[in-house]
Amino acid sequence: MNITMIGTGYVGLVTGTCFAEFGHFVTCVDTNTEKIAALQKGVIPIYEPGLDVLVQKNTTEGRLQFTNDMAQAVPEAEAVFIAVGTPSSRRGDGYADLSYIFAAAREIAGHLRGYTVVIDKSTVPVGTARQVDRIIREVNPQADFDVASNPEFLREGAAINDFMRPDRVVIGVASTKAEQVLREIYNPLYLRDTPIVSTTIETAELTKYAANAFLAVKISFINEIACVCESVNANVIDLAKAIGMDGRIGSKFLHPGPGYGGSCFPKDTLALMRIVQEHGENVRVVEAAVEVNAAQKARMVKKIREMLGGSETGKTIAVLGLTFKPETDDMRDAPSATILPALMEKGARIRAHDPKGMHEAREYLPKGIEYTENAYQAAEGADCLVLMTEWNQYRALDLEQLKQKLNDPVFIDLRNVYDPETMRAAGFRYTGVGRK
Numbered sequence: 015m016n017i018t019m020i021g022t023g024y025v026g027l028v029t030g031t032c033f034a035e036f037g038h039f040v041t042c043v044d045t046n047t048e049k050i051a052a053l054q055k056g057v058i059p060i061y062e063p064g065l066d067v068l069v070q071k072n073t074t075e076g077r078l079q080f081t082n083d084m085a086q087a088v089p090e091a092e093a094v095f096i097a098v099g100t101p102s103s104r105r106g107d108g109y110a111d112l113s114y115i116f117a118a119a120r121e122i123a124g125h126l127r128g129y130t131v132v133i134d135k136s137t138v139p140v141g142t143a144r145q146v147d148r149i150i151r152e153v154n155p156q157a158d159f160d161v162a163s164n165p166e167f168l169r170e171g172a173a174i175n176d177f178m179r180p181d182r183v184v185i186g187v188a189s190t191k192a193e194q195v196l197r198e199i200y201n202p203l204y205l206r207d208t209p210i211v212s213t214t215i216e217t218a219e220l221t222k223y224a225a226n227a228f229l230a231v232k233i234s235f236i237n238e239i240a241c242v243c244e245s246v247n248a249n250v251i252d253l254a255k256a257i258g259m260d261g262r263i264g265s266k267f268l269h270p271g272p273g274y275g276g277s278c279f280p281k282d283t284l285a286l287m288r289i290v291q292e293h294g295e296n297v298r299v300v301e302a303a304v305e306v307n308a309a310q311k312a313r314m315v316k317k318i319r320e321m322l323g324g325s326e327t328g329k330t331i332a333v334l335g336l337t338f339k340p341e342t343d344d345m346r347d348a349p350s351a352t353i354l355p356a357l358m359e360k361g362a363r364i365r366a367h368d369p370k371g372m373h374e375a376r377e378y379l380p381k382g383i384e385y386t387e388n389a390y391q392a393a394e395g396a397d398c399l400v401l402m403t404e405w406n407q408y409r410a411l412d413l414e415q416l417k418q419k420l421n422d423p424v425f426i427d428l429r430n431v432y433d434p435e436t437m438r439a440a441g442f443r444y445t446g447v448g449r450k
């Protein structure tokens with residue numbers, strides 16, 4: 015099938031490339047001319063494991079191409095996916111900014127030829143697909159099309175695997191014709207027994223927010239329980255294991271840490287709160303999860319200050335990991351972008367390392383941070399070391415070498431990567447999250 019993907023961010027580029035890998039002919043469009051120029055040369059503007067190989071392969075085999083030109087991309091397409099950004103609005107009120115979605119809809123409208131399904135892939139509030147429908151009908155009343163919703167559940171850092179082996183595919187449609195097109199697109203997954211949940215457009219739109227909000231609630235729950243563990247001298251790792259064995263709870267997303275970040279959970283929980291308020295409802299559980307997440311980052315600042323003897327002023331802090339999670343260069347709403355400025359405000363000096371995110375980090379973090387070649391260089395002359403993001407290469411550090419580099423063998427493990435006894439036996443003053 016001829017498919018067009020509007021937007022080549024994490025979602026658009028991964029989805030477009032995987033559709034090509036299925037055997038479809040995919041044209042990816044983006045307004046960002048530099049991005050498209052780079053992609054046409056096989057240069058991938060984001061770090062996502064395995065994506066470069068897949069883009070290269072499908073471009074070479076003629077199933078994947080990149081353009082800035084909607085007039086070239088849309089007419090032949092049977093399906094057009096909209097995967098442009100839906101960031102939180104600049105007003106700061108938590109609403110999703112849909113201006114890019116509507117701009118894309120207006121442009122698509124003029125180029126539709128023959129029956130086409132226009133599908134929202136970006137995370138959009140309930141009712142957005144209907145608005146896209148209205149815009150297209152206004153701009154091109156003759157157009158023969160249907161709108162649909164097909165939310166994406168991929169995680170950055172594991173995006174290709176999540177796309178190729180999803181737990182389910184959710185499609186929101188208002189016509190059997192549109193449903194048939196989407197079933198045909200995902201047929202390669204259907205052959206792998208991937209369940210396809212076909213429902214109404216509004217249900218599909220809300221499903222995405224509900225899924226992200228539930229995961230955010232789960233993380234905030236275990237972060238709050240972790241604090242309780244610290245005050246009653248319990249071990250949150252064993253606790254999470256024990257409750258996670260209950261199939262009704264499930265073991266995933268029960269890792270306490272410095273709070274959730276990224277391009278989705280923070281903005282989608284806020285957007286959901288706004289959506290429901292607009293309908294005279296509220297989601298108190300999600301509101302609490304958002305509050306707990308902010309408190310968790312503040313608690314990490316306090317934890318670091320305590321381990322430094324009560325004040326970070328004039329202290330040097332080594333930080334390992336800056337991105338919101340491993341295997342991505344994405345710094346959007348990374349906990350480090352809240353925790354480190356708070357420490358620097360009080361006069362702390364930061365020496366940081368991240369395997370992939372230091373380029374992006376310079377955009378998101380205050381000036382004055384010293385970026386280092388590796389973990390050991392970061393530790394040089396530091397009064398403590400903070401493990402912020404659990405990249406694999408920080409999981410088996412040479413503790414002896416670290417101790418020699420550090421001014422003071424203080425290890426603050428915000429991802430519970432190391433075992434407290436082992437660290438203490440190695441001569442470190444150690445603390446994690448949720449285990450004294």
Ligand code: UDX
Nearest residue numbers: 021022023024025026044045046098099100114136137
């Ligand atoms: C996006 C949404 O932001 C998110 O809500 C949703 O869950 C998934 O899709 P992401 O892929 O991470 O997330 O977005 P981003 O990395 O910002 O990429 C969006 C792309 O769309 C950018 O490359 C931008 O240049 C492009 N774009 C934006 C267009 O091509 N046209 C536009 O009008 C606006």
Ligand code: UDX
Nearest residue numbers: 166167168169170267268269271274275276278338339
């Ligand atoms: C998330 C959803 O998982 C995905 O389905 C959706 O499509 C987009 O949003 P992503 O933002 O890439 O994906 O990251 P995810 O792996 O979900 O992690 C989100 C944040 O939660 C990260 O900061 C991570 O460190 C944190 N987290 C995750 C925890 O603190 N504890 C956990 O147990 C799991």
